[in-house]
Amino acid sequence: MRWFETLRQGDVLVGGGKGANLGELIAAGVPVPPGFVVTSAAFDAFLRQSGLREPILAHLRDLDVNDTTTLQQTARELQEQVLAAPIPEEVAEPTRRAYAELSRRAGQAEEFVAVRSSATAEDRPHTSFAGMNETFLNVRGAENVLRAVRQCWASLYGARVIFYRREQGLTEEGMSIAVAIQRMVNSEKAGVLFTLNPATGDDSVLVIESSFGLGDAVVSGSVRPDRFEVRKADLAITRREIRHKDFLDTRDEEGRNVRRELSDEDAERPSLSDDEVREIARLGRQIGEHYGAPQDVEWAIEGGRVYIVQSRPVTAVGSQAPAGKAEAPHDGVLVRGLGASPGIAAGRARVLASAEEGARVQEGDVLVTRMTAPDWAPVMRRAAAIVTDEGGMTAHAAIVSRELGIPCIVGTGEATRKIADGEVVTVDARQGVVYRGEVEAEAPAQPVAAAPALVAPATGTRLLxxxxxxxxxxxxxxxPVDGVGLLRLEFLILAVTENVHPRRLLQQGRGEEYRQKLAEGLRTFAAAFAPRPVICRSSDFRTNEYRGMEGGAEFEPEEANPMIGYRGAYRYLQEPDLFRLELDAVRQVREEFRLGNLHLMIPFARTLHELRQCKALVDASGLSRDPHFELWVMAEVPSILYRLEDYAALGIEGISIGSNDLTQLLLGVDRDNERLAPLFDERDDAVMGALHDLIVGAHQAGLRCSICGQAPSVYPEVTERLVEWGIDSISINPDAIEVTRRTIAAAEQRLLLASVRDGTPRVGYGSAAGRTVRSSHHTTSP
Structure with a gap:
């Protein structure tokens, strides 16, 4: 069990996509209802103790997912087995205790919670699993929570989920699932927000969809939501579409989910005030800047306060399609709706009442229905375009159509009545119009004013x-960045192995395939930033993270405190074959792809002896033969304070301070322990003193000094002190680029001004005071 606040974006293997993102949002200062995650390790323990893992894999290994009857029968049998097996007490009891603590914090004997599936392949950049794994709202009582957890586990083996995984090329062996348990927001209004227009790709706007009551109606597409567009630059509302909202979902006095019909007057009322729209947009802009990539955000309003209950990457984005040659006559319009996935397509309409009629849809037909659900996926793949009566931008039809790259119009209200089965129609999803017959529709030009360019201030301290x-x-x-100060190889490993433990790949004779994929991934980074430096930190998974991968339990020990366990430099010495594959991948990028801006950094070096042996492995790989290759070391174990001269003597180029681990080890605070969270503070005097001593000591030893921990991304006052002490470079999260560069520039200007006023040069700023310049090729480095 893990509380949200102990998770971060990189903890997908532990908390699943939803859980990891909720923890990341809390760390970013976003208002998120509290909760905890029943981790993927709990599900793995359940499969192991129930003896279900191997039988399930055997059923799925040779399953033909295109045989609908067999697929549904197999899925039903697997789900029944999961639901019938007992939850191990080692999982059940911590879950009961966590639920009791969550209720206590809320001031309730038994709090209402949402129980949400959080699969390890879910809510990732390329796999949405839109609406497939289960969510249960307004769950109350520990035993009901446990029952919902098991139902979430069973949803991993639903027919539609199995089909989608196979279509996405995901292996069953690596599948796992966590479950997020979150205080239920009994919302008066709720909905979704996109940090760009997902239909057109316009990232100058935010798109908000909203309705009354709980947000599930908007997310599922069962209601036609109100829609607002907001300009990012100044949060001005540039477009409003108020729709007829037939009903709201809410919680009654007994805690049940109920649906209430709205009067015509209430149905036509705007669901949000202008102030609420702007507050939701402000939070959305903050989230988008934090992740540095388009986000699909779920929000809810309770008691006048906006809460963010989920954020995930937008898995597919449309773009403005080129206009056709002729405009269709006005009397040819059959229905209008919201263009949710752009493009134009013509075909024979097939009006379906349910997915069971899916066989009637042939390749190139236009699917017309009230709304789709995950079990429609095989049918949707044959369609040239999709039109629905209900839904908005986050409706299942909208998300899947964008992933498939086919035109989609949602929220027409009457397509199933106005479009005749079998007639030829043209779907113009750029304009949200369906025409009778086969026509070429031309969209009017939509000029967009260019946003004024912001000039990034020049700084002497490099921003990475x-x-x-x-x-x-x-x-x-x-x-405007000067390179990559920390390339986390773990993310790339997760992507290229598809969640299979690297040791398992070697066992299967796939070591060369693994190395080649690593090299291709590293090439992507190095080519994008060339000639700016890219410092790749070799893999630093902890054992509990490795155990979450397919085969991990076979190769990884169970440790009481993985944070200070079998990781980093010491692990390379015990498993040099895996380390050599990483070294060979770096060398291939530098030599074969001629991208000499890629360098290497060793993490979690505890002793000089460890580092000396790691350096020998690096030398043996051939990397050190290139005089321009740089080997860096993470400064996160406090012992480095006493070894800087020794590190320099080994030929180390520089140190990069990992303020997260350094803080943890200096203060004796387990940063994964939520009870100790108030004690974890990088601004503590002891930590700040260590930062100062590392910068000054590194320069005295002839080493360069950078920092890549969380502190500069979160605390501008830390950045100011780092500049004052003469740090060479600061590496931050992409969302903090603009504010950090301006913070650095302002700090440097204050130092210069003070120097001019009192005539005293500031140590560490300007002409490399207190440092030894070691070689001319440093001009391209951090």
Missing amino acids: VNLGEPERAAAVAAQ
């Missing part, structure tokens, strides 16, 4: 970024 996902490399590289 922390990065891990290859798909973000190009976008972040286009921003």
